Amino acid sequence: MLDQTEGFVTEDGRKIGPVVMEMKNITLRFGGVVAIKDISFDIREGEIRAIIGPNGAGKSSMLNVISGFYHPQEGEVWYKGAKRPAMKPYQVARQGIARTFQNIALFEGMSVLDNVMTGRFRQMTSGFWAQALWKGPAEREEIANREAVERIIDFLEIQHIRKTPVGRLPYGLKKRVELARALAAEPSILLLDEPMAGMNVEEKEDMSRFILDVNDEFGTTIALIEHDMGVVMDLSDRVVVMDYGKKIGDGTPDEVRNNQDVIDAYLGVAHD
């Protein structure tokens, strides 16, 4: 485990800061089913943190706890040094946590540009009447937001589909648009739920590059769930491994790779 409390600089020159989010003894139950059992881990500023595990391990539930969609029965979520009270997802979003979804949740009938613009909602302050009248502050605000969105479009290289309705796009591009929308919120933590599921090798390579670039260029902290072990090991700084709702490993990719419990979970040793 890494123990520097004030942050450090990695071998390749990236700055990893102090802990920004901490999960303390989280337990989440649905009726009698225990989805997450007493899990604790932390996320440091500027790092890429992966949560992996076999199907049904509770990864997505964990992400939903972070994004405020589920409220754990036990345990605490600490964010930026303060305990977070139970919140609605939109309140969590306001705190600077954005996410993408495992099964793409875009507005299919709207253009890519409009979809990404919705990500700027948090940055829009002018009221209903001001927007309806359009002149003055509302107009200036829209121009500023559009500029921010265009920079993201440029960054993710989706200029050619700017005006295309999302419904007409292939899967890999939709995933990228979803990332664009999450980025438009200028999050301090970005949650990615299986960003590479269902992609071919080339699309995976593209996506990996974009994730690294986002982290590198904007210093965004990224927490991601992923099945593809190769991708996870290459991308992330630290990995949490879950199995049957429990944490069975936590550490750098190398540490996790050599952890006997993790090997068992992935190779399918009989559970008692």
Place this chain on the structure above:
Amino acid sequence: MAQSSEAAGGLASIPALLARNAREHAQRPAYREKEFGIWQSWSWAEAAQEIEALALGFLELGVAEGDFIAIAGRNRPYFYWAMVAAQCVGAVPVPVYQDSAAEEMAYVMDHCGARFAVVEDQEQVDKLIEVQDRLSEFEQIIYVDPRGLRKYDHSVLHQFSEVQEKGRAAYDRLGVELAARRSKLSYDSVCVMLYTSGTTGKPKGVVLSNRNIIEASKSSSEFDHLTKGEEVLAYLPMAWVGDFIFSIGQAYWNAFCVNCPESADTMQTDLREIGPTYYFAPPRVFETQLTNVMIRMEDAGRFKQKMFHHFMDLARRVGPDILDGKPVGMIDRLRYGLGNLCVYGPLKDTLGLSRVRVGYTAGEAIGPEIFEFYRSLGINLKQLYGQTEASVFITLQPDGEVRNDTVGVAAPGVEIKIAESGEVFYRSPGTFEYYYKNPESTASTKDPEGWVATGDAGFFEPDTGHLKIIDRAKDVGKMADGALFAPKYVENKLKFFPNILEAVVFGNGREMCTAFINIDLTAVGNWAERNNIGYASYQELAGHPQVLDTIRGHVEEVNRSLAEDPMLAHCQVHRFLVLHKELDADDGEMTRTRKVRRNIIAEKFADLLGALYDGSDEIFTTTEVTYEDGRKGSISATLKLVDAEIVPVEPARVAAE
């Protein structure tokens, strides 16, 4: 300067033309580039300032007179400025194909001994760093896009905008030096060095002087009455001579505006937004556009389809005549007008060609149907024949004398003669100075009187005086029985079918002709989709029995048409195969301008070629492929060898050479 007196009004260099434009057309747009979704524009005055700042920055970095500055990036104003800024300080710009692999780039950089490179982004920087150790003279890299480069060692890396910033700051110190260097430029100074694509052997550095570029730009502009009001879209590779002539030579001579698309993928949208008045595209671009139109029409409703076909039939009949100003009946004119309202106008708008006044295609033969399609819509598409060594122009088609099988009359100022062997020679003010560090090639290409061998065989049509090109002189050969073998001619006939993207015909010194074929994935893929034929890759589709049948049909049709020509009846394709991979410049099978390298292909696929001649039905083969980033892999496949029916002809007569 004694020589420069012959230049019109003292305009003896590109920087001199820039100064004139900045003075006389200060507020007119010189460059536009779409970025962040908006067209950004620079007036001539602003462009001049940007270029001056960069030129001063070059001085600050220590660029000496006669240095070579390599330039690699997609068409963006920054790179055009870099070329002109290099000229301003007496250096020579060398544009490089931005998609070339590190090895190819290394060859060019090493050959010219470039000390500096202006490149676009991380991708190019990585390539240069990879080969840097082998380039003894190479020193500094200037990049435009900083993304991903922050952590690189910045002792030899500079951001474009910072170089300009330093240049502006150093104006008081270096302004005099810059002015002195600029004033030394004459008609004889080197304007640019361009590397030929090289269908055979290594690329050669063609040195073009200010005289070459300015004279060629001037006379061709007069030929087509170009004005300062033209709009062009710069999207063709900057390392290609055509782009240099259109986007720098003619643009600076006429002071018209050069528009740069947002990215390669948005080219079609940007084309439509700009609506160029002067447009150049290789046949392949026109082919792709037409294929897309046809595919979309097949998906359209019944009424629209009917209307489209009705008016296109009319257009094919009377459109070209109306365009050429020939007499056409009143009724047809009215109907054409109606067609314009319903079909042609909207279609041209979608294609982005509604404002095109002068359009050119060159580089390869264009299919007659494709050529006629555009002309029948009322787009003044013409052909030209040229090469890097001629600063593009050798022949041009004058308005009203446009045909798809000739390349037109000698461009103004160009003399042409046909040698005994049939090879075309020319002499013009645009004729290159020499090949860099290669006096033997210079001597063998350009004789002391200035006549240059084109390497193409052709003849003047007796009735019209138009030049007709048959084939590359090098490729024309003889078959085993002595009959004429003209592969390019046959390949072009094959390529006119939308399903066939590329064809390579063999037969030199052999009993019969055979061919390798690449299918067009867009056209054939669409056909497969509509017929519920599933496929996962190019390779799978290429091997599909129905596809092979279709292609055989095309080959047999070509054979029938060849049989009608006694000279070429022996070039009928007896056997062919559809290749398991697309021919690619990354694998060295084509040049960067997408011309096939016949000998390399024959060598690389020797096993396949052998199988075509030994009568076997199928063959298993493994081929090495190179990915874009230079890594290697291999693909293997079992290919079917298909026999095509041929039309029997008289026993061979020896064709005239």
